[in-house]
Amino acid sequence: METYDEGKPGRGFFMLAGAIMIIVGVLVVAALVVPIQPPTPKATPKSGIIMPSGAGNDQLNFSPKRAVVIVGVNNTVVWTNEDTVDHTVKSETIPSGAVGFSSDILSKGQTFSVTLTVPGTYTYECTIHPGFMQATIIVVGPTNSTSMTSASGA
């Protein structure tokens, strides 16, 4: 019972080789794909502020014009220019100990982000439309969220 076919010695080999190549290919693809997605550190939720279409006319402004963010919760603020006109974001008044911020000129679709860690009131404006394209961010400290637990009842 000789089943080995001397006439076509390569067929089984090539089928096996093909299967191995497919497996290797899958492993290579997996090896390439997996490292591209590193373990995601806990994403910091962001707060979005937009410069809507028409911003810079004195009717329109940053939106929202007054934002409240909480340190450790959503204190990374991302501005997006959705207007066809260029705008900027530049801090005017900031809390003591805070660091000011100033964006480059933002064309349509461009963003600028700042993480605000010092609680207090920040005002900022667009330097291209100063005096009226202004807005405010209130940063609330992280301890405020637990202050209710300190009530002693004495």
Ligand SMILES: [Cu+2]
């Ligand atoms: Cu502007």
